[in-house]
Structure formats: structure tokens, C-alpha cells
Amino acid sequence: MRRLVLALALMLFATPALAQRDGIYEVSGTNLDGTSYTGLAQIRAVGINSFSIVWRIGNTIIEGAGMASGRTVAVSYGQAQRPGMGIYLLNPDGSMDGEWTIVGAPAIGRERLVPRPAAPAAPAPSPAPTAPAAPARPN
Numbered sequence: 001m002r003r004l005v006l007a008l009a010l011m012l013f014a015t016p017a018l019a020q021r022d023g024i025y026e027v028s029g030t031n032l033d034g035t036s037y038t039g040l041a042q043i044r045a046v047g048i049n050s051f052s053i054v055w056r057i058g059n060t061i062i063e064g065a066g067m068a069s070g071r072t073v074a075v076s077y078g079q080a081q082r083p084g085m086g087i088y089l090l091n092p093d094g095s096m097d098g099e100w101t102i103v104g105a106p107a108i109g110r111e112r113l114v115p116r117p118a119a120p121a122a123p124a125p126s127p128a129p130t131a132p133a134a135p136a137r138p139n
Contacts, residue, residue, distance in 0.1 A: 021043065021045075021094060023042070023043060023118075024040055024041070024042055025040065025041040025042070025043065025096075025114060025115055025116060026040065026113070026114045026116055027040060027111060027112070027113055028111070029109055029110055029111035030109055030111075031109055032101070032106075032108070033107070037057050038057075039057035039058065040055070040116075041053055041055045041056070041113055042056075046065070049067050049068050049069065050067045050068075051065070051066050051067075053066055053077070055077075062078075062079050063077060063078070064084075065077075068090065071090045072087065072088070072089065072090070073087070073088040073089075073090055073096055073098070074086070074088075075087075075088070082102050082103065082104075083103050084100060084101060084103065085100065085101065086098050086111065087100075088113070093115075094115045095112065095114045095115065097111075097112050098110070098111055099111075
């Protein structure tokens with residue numbers, strides 16, 4: 001019984017909302033031909049279990065959509081009339097590791113998305129310095 005409670009508690013922490021966390025992700029991966037690439041992806045929640053995703057790899061922009069179910073994240077995307085798809089595993093730290101391909105391709109690519117840390121909050125402005133008090137004049 002204790003194991004069941006622990007398993008349920010762990011599942012609650014890996015909710016679809018984590019996969020859909022709005023934000024910028026660092027992307028690194030291996031293309032279908034074995035070459036590596038890096039870039040950025042932006043994820044925006046569109047519903048409870050769905051999101052839009054836009055990758056920027058070099059000068060190429062790729063738009064897609066996805067959904068999450070438990071720790072599994074599935075995406076589809078289009079690039080010049082060639083539809084593609086990917087399956088990712090959501091890790092406890094919010095990163096995702098997955099595989100992707102293009103319909104009809106003879107290979108599978110691999111990709112990792114890591115949430116970019118949020119920018120630190122700007123410090124509160126300091127109060128303006130006050131001018132020193134004028135010396136008292138003798139009477």
C-alpha cells in the first residue's frame with residue numbers, strides 16, 4: 001500500500017502541465033543524417049493537454065503542435081510539405097528527451113529540450129541620494 005501511495009504521489013509531480021510549461025527551451029539533437037544541431041524552442045500552452053511549439057534551428061523556423069499524456073509528449077510539425085512527428089519523455093526536471101522523424105524518412109533523429117532558466121528579477125531601484133544638508137549659517 002505504501003508503494004502505491006508513493007507511486008501515485010510521483011505521478012502527480014509529472015503532470016502534463018510540466019510538459020506544457022510556457023517558455024524557451026534550449027534544443028540539441030541529431031539530424032536524420034547523423035549531423036548534430038542546436039537551437040531554441042518556444043512552448044505555449046493552448047489547452048489543458050495541448051500546446052504549440054516553435055523551433056528555431058539556425059535560420060529555419062519550424063511550427064508544430066503537441067499533447068501530453070502522463071510523462072509522454074507527442075508532437076507533430078510541418079516543414080515544406082513534409083510532415084514530421086516526435087515522441088518525448090518528460091523528465092522530472094522539466095527537460096524532454098525524444099525521437100523524431102519525417103514521414104517516409106529512412107532514419108530517426110534524437111532531440112533534447114531543456115528549459116532555459118528564467119531571467120533573474122531586476123533589483124529594486126535604490127532611493128535617490130539626498131543632497132547633504134546645508135551648513136547652518138551663524139546669526
